[in-house]
Amino acid sequence: MSIPTQTSKSAELYARAVKVLPGGVSRNTVLRDPYPAYAEYGSGCRITDTEGVTRLDFSNNMASLIHGHACPEIVQSVSEQLARGSAFTMATEMEVRYAELLCDRNPGFEKLRFVNSGTEALMVALKSSRAFTGRPKIAKVEGAYHGGYDYAEVSQSPSPANWGDIDHPKSVPLAHGTPDSALNDVVIIPFNDPERAIAILDENAADLACVLLDLMPHRVGLRPADAEFVAAIRDWTTRNGSLLVLDEVITFRTEYSGLQTSYGITADLTALGKMIGGGFPIGAVTGRSDVMEVLNPRSKKLLFPHSGTFSANPISTTAGFVAMEKFDAPAIKRLNALAQRAIKGITDAISETGLAACVTGGGSMFRVHMKEHEPCNFREAYLTPEQNGQIKLLLDYMFDEGFVLINTCTATLSTPMTEVEIDALVRAFKGGFQRIVSEG
Ligand SMILES: Cc1ncc(COP(=O)(O)O)c(C=O)c1O
Missing domain, CATH: 3.90.1150.10 (Aspartate Aminotransferase, domain 1)
Known part of the structure; x- marks a missing residue:
């Protein structure tokens, strides 16, 4: 060995x-x-x-x-779909069936858009929040990992040398060359510290499109957030016209409707990924229909045009559908x-x-x-x-x-x-x- x-x-x-x-x-x-x-x-x-x-x-x-490796039901369904084609410039029945299945799992999942990764799901959620509110900034927890979008990755890996005072944690770039404009538009809050977090949010209230939160952030310690912290953030976003975006890319596995249900809250937008692809690349953004409307290409004024060559491809949606049906x-x-x-x-x-x-x-x-x-x-x-x-x-x-x-x-x-x-x-x-x- x-x-x-x-x-x-x-x-x-x-x-x-x-x-x-x-x-x-x-x-x-x-x-x-x-x-x-x-x-x-x-x-x-x-x-x-x-x-x-x-x-x-x-x-x-x-x-x-x-379901681990080479799950027989997934292998069979995907093999059948592969033989019929792996991607089309046409919609497929499976994207409709799979969106129905996911939306049925949580009443807060009113509309859903498939993308290709958790990173992309977070990017689309943050851009949708900006498009919906018309505000530029996002707030996120110090040390939380949300994939590779410029704004989502700020302060993903700060160190004692640069993380600054706990009352005002610094926006620390991950990649060398991250523009100051991105850093200035990301507000960092400490995890599980409602008093400090709310004080920081208050200072930026007029500019915050959303607060981005993972309820059990892996890099922050993989400890479920305190209920008091989550309630304070949910309440603050509602009172201040800012959205609550939950990253359930990992935590969706913890409960049938996602970890948010054990806190008794509903996110305005939820980002999904990882296991919902049944082993294939996928991501999804889901939530309030009025917010998701920014993505609607038929609306009179399309606020956020978004596309992706492999979005909702029938391999990922077939594998995901089988995986999630089985993960009851x-x-x-x-x-x-x-x-x-x-x-x-x-x-x-x-x-x-x-x-x-x-x-x-x-x-x-x-x-x-x-x-x-x-x-x-x-x-x-x-x-x-x-x-x-x-x-x-x-x-x-x-x-x-x-x-x-x-x-x-x-x-x-x-x-x-x-x-x-x-x-x-x-x-x-x-x-x-x-x-x-x-x-x-
Ligand atoms: C909580 C969380 N959000 C987002 C992502 C990004 O997902 P992906 O690697 O599919 O882009 C990850 C990946 O590890 C993650 O753990």
Whole structure:
């Protein structure tokens, strides 16, 4: 089960890759030291690399494969659709059926537009908010990841050196060369701090098109937002003519109608992605019909013209339709219970090994932190160099033991998993914690 050696096929592939791909990869998340493992095939909750090593997959392509790899029903429906064509400059019945299915899951999903990724869904949601309100600015939580649109990625990865005073967190660029105009139009608020957040929003009230929120932001610590914080933001947006945009690209998996239902709120717009593509690229923006009207090409004054060559292509919508039909309320309940079992097991293992660590999460996802207490916001979740080293050691150990995790030490479950895989994961984590303790 050990990581590939210098003579492996992965090493050979990587030597070729660095000549044609920057850093040898097409997405930074797959990079490992000394080089990435290359996937050969996947089946259910297992993935096999080019060396022939099979591991349990708790990454699931960054939380997008809710039914694991090569789900038979998806393979069959997509194969049938592929034989009939993969994309047309015509509308398809499947986009209508799939939009109906998604809109039926939450009464707040009145109209919906399909796009090609979570990034694009967030971009369209933010631009729709501007088009609807006529205001330029957006507010977002410090450290929250919302994909690669210029405005959405501001302060995605600030550090103590540049994040500024907590009363007024700085708008920190991610990419070098981000225009000041983009930074000036993004207002940063601290997570789970209603008092500070509302004070900052008040200062920008007249200019804010929307507040963008993920109710359990992964990079901010993967801890569900406090109800008080969410209620304060919902209330503030309603009172100030600003929209509440929820990023449920990941959290939609936690509840049948999305995580927003457990807070008793309805977003004005919701961005979806990842699992709703059934393993294929997709995104969607959905919400209030009067807001979605900005996208209506038949309206007298089209406020936001938007198109996409592969939007609502029948491969992604077919796969997504099958995936979401199968991910019904009992399936969600079962998977969430499995995650609870894992969280309890890992928490017990932490106590038994005496490590200063904890587990956060909700629904069918969780994250292990090398922190004694659950982090409440991005600054608390931020890893010291020592904690970073421990996470790296743990991830390498888990990989060698046959477990693929997201590189923040986050696990996402898929429906082929059972208690057997969960208990194996817990045992491996315990071994990993013991290794950290023994290495001091
Ligand atoms: C919460 C959240 N929003 C948006 C995105 C962007 O989605 P995509 O990678 O499909 O562009 C991600 C991706 O990881 C995400 O986790």
